[in-house]
Amino acid sequence: MNTYPLLDSINTPAELRALPREQLPKLADELRAFLVESVSRTGGHLSSNLGTVELTIALHYVFDTPGDRIVWDVGHQTYAHKVLTGRREAMASLRQYQGISGFPRRCESDYDTFGTAHSSTSISAALGMAVAAKQKGEDRHGIAVIGDGAMSAGMAFEALNNAGVMDANLLVVLNDNEMSISPPVGALTKILARLLSGRTYAAARRAGEKVLGASLTRKVEEHVKGFITPSTLFEEFGFNYLGPIDGHDLDALIPTLQNIRNMEGPQFLHVVTRKGQGYKLAEADPTLYHGVGKFDQAAGIQSGKSGGKLTFTQVFSDWLCDMAAQDERLMAITPAMREGSGLVRFEQEFPQRYFDVGIAEQHALTFAAGLxxxxxxxxVAIYSTFLQRAYDQLIHDIALQNLPVMLAIDRGGLVGADGATHHGAFDLSYLLCVPNMVVMTPSDENECRQMLYTAWQHEGPSAVRYPRGSGCGAVPQTEMQAIQLGKGEIRRQGQRVALLAFGTLLHDALRVGEELGATVVNMRFAKPIDAQLVRELTASHELLVTLEENAIISGAGSEVARVLEEAALNTPIMRLGLPDRFIDHGDQTQLMHEIALDQAAILQRIRERLDHLRHS
Incomplete structure (x- = not known):
């Protein structure tokens, strides 16, 4: 028996548009059930995708995609979009090595009009597409679907400000589900929440139903809302505001979108959806079901302690609370990543010193500078890939003024299934060139705790950069001791070859060192580099090999090369790191093998270099 008879007949939006409208609710039910089944087998983002099923159907039903361009903000809410645009079978490979991405990718489908994975870019991109259409004389729309969390970022408002004076067919759809990953914060969120839960709106609806009846009330509801919602906020930007409407009601969505399709100029549609819609477990805990591994769809995610190793994020979380208990000057800041960055416990224990600034990385750093x-x-607890968005603030507002702002950089290196947009591939490269910075790369969990304390003690800008997940299992010592700045340590004394490891690649380096009889060094600091130790190693070794899970260009290995150059030393150096290309999604082990940065590949590459040196 075919579980999804209607869904299985849809391979393109053109086939969707051929369906009678009365069949769309059944399609939505099948699509939602398919997503739960599919994601339970592969893992991925679930809550957000269950919340956009009807909206996705309605957009593709009304607009002539891919001619009309839809840009999905953040992009983790596009699973229904992928299924309806010919990738239903490919969902079995979602976020897996050489499978389809969990985000839109232009190279994956013509319907993925813009690659997204970082928030708040959709309005700018869709505006650019709409303006280009106008310039080329093409009759098509640019459509940005943006969540209320992403709407809090400054870039979204920059785009709104510009779009309102443009003569372009742009539609901004605000998908208001009252939640990003962490609960949303800020004044805009409060406005949106207030308009839906306020007594005025509720009273107006109840009064309308008494006088007019439920059916007629729904027809006039849009007019009623116009008097009591903050539509002026968006109308002041030059948009024609419509809504809010129920984002799960196809009978409301489709006629509204059809009307908008015939309008000229910038339009703003406010839809209200529910994360996890239709799957009770996800509705009850949308945060737990935001990003999931494989799970039993009947039993749901089984929470509880797995008995596994501590993650680096947990090490940071524990250190942060321990340090805050000792020093009331500690203030913790996160740009909307409370759970991911390990700040849940801190918020509970030190609520007056916890600041979630929303999806506003630039503001986060300058706010920290002011503190x-x-x-x-x-x-500032921040992912490596999100720190990129605040680079000017790091340089101008923190480093230039030599302010004691500490960055706890999570997800340094490869992160696996989220892929190229989320790999922490560049942070060492872009941090090392900034004056006054201290940059540390812990090799294990205990060293991470001690480095966090070292950064705390430093009276200037500092960063501790650690990977996703767990390390070798080193138990963090309760007692905290600062490490001498800029000092590495020799972990294995050998001959001929010296392996200089930055971060958790130390453990592969130690195993390779055993095979080669090589010296192995835990460099610990990418900046300031231990120049004295580097010079000493050149005097007794034929080859230096640097190891880092960071872009090979301008990374920590380049700092070692600089030391050799400045000392006029000609000892050969071999720099191993992430190649000069964007690395796809997949299992961490597979990715490290693919880029020849696993233990076996490191050993082989060093042996080949030694052979080359012998022959030359």
Whole structure:
């Protein structure tokens, strides 16, 4: 028996548009059930995708995609979009090595009009597409689907400000589900929440139903809402505001979108959806079901302690609370990543010193700089890939003024299934060139705790960069001791070859060192580099090999090469790291093998270099 008879007949949006409208609710039911079944087998983002099923159907049903361009903000809410655009069978390979991405990718489908995975870019991109259509004389729309969490970022408002004066057919769909990954924060969120839960709106609806009846009330509801919602906020930007409407009601969505399709100029549609819609377990805990591994769809995610190793994120979480208990100057800041960055416990124990600034990385760093100016000790917990968005603030507002702002950089290196947009591939490269920075790369969990304390003690900008997941299983010592700045340590004394490891690649280096009889060094600091130790190693070794899970260009290995150059030393150096290309998604072990940065590949590459040196 075919479980999804209607869904299985849809391979393109053109086939979707051929369906009678009365069949669309059944299609939505099948699509939602398919997503739960599919994601339970592969893992991925679930809550957000269950919340956009009807909206996805309605957009592809009304607009002539891919001629009309849909840009999905953040992009983790596009699973229904992928299924309806010919990738239903490929969902079995979602986020897996050489499978389809969990985000839109232009190289994957013509319907993925813009690659997204970082928030708040959709309005800018869709506006560019709409303006280009106008310039080329093409009759098509640019459509940005953006969540209320992403709408809090400054870039979204920059785009709104520009779009309102453009003569372009742009539609911004605000998908208001009252939640990003962490609960949303900020004034805009409060406005949106207030308009849906406020007594005025509820009273107006109840009164309308008494006088007019439920059916007629629904027809006039849009007019009623116009008097009591903050539509002026978006109308002041030059948009024609419509909504809010129920994002799960196809009878409301489709006629509204059909009307908008015939309008000229910038339009703003506010839809209200529910994360996890239709799957009770996800509705009850949308955060737990935001990003999931494989699970039993009947039993749901089984929470509880697995008895596994501590993750680096947990090490940071514990250190942060321990340090805050000792020093009331500690202030913790996160740009909307409370759970991911390990700040849940801190918020519970130190609520007055916890600041979730929303999806606003630039603001997060300059806010921290302001705190530091007044004698506070701010710790910014941020993913490597998101720190990229605040580079100017790091240089201009923190480093230039030599302020004691500490960066706890999570997800340094490859992160696996989220792929190229989320790999922490560049942070060492872009941090090392910034004056006044101290950059540390812990090799294990205990060293991470001690480095966090070292950064805390430093009276200037500092960063501790650690990977996703767990390390070798080293138990963090409760007692905290600062490490001498810029000092590496020899972990194995050998001959001929010296392996200089930055971060958790130390453990592969130690095993390779055993095979080669080589010296192995835990460099610990990418900046300041231990130049004295590097010079000493050149005097007794034929080859230096640097290892880092960072872009090979301008990374920590380049700092070692600089030391050799400045000392006029000609000892050969071999730099191993991430290649000069974007690395796809997949299992961590597979990816490290693919880029020849696993233990076997490191050993082989060094042996080949030694052979080459002998022959030359």
């Amino acid at each position: 530091a100016c007044e004698g506070m000790k701010p710790v």
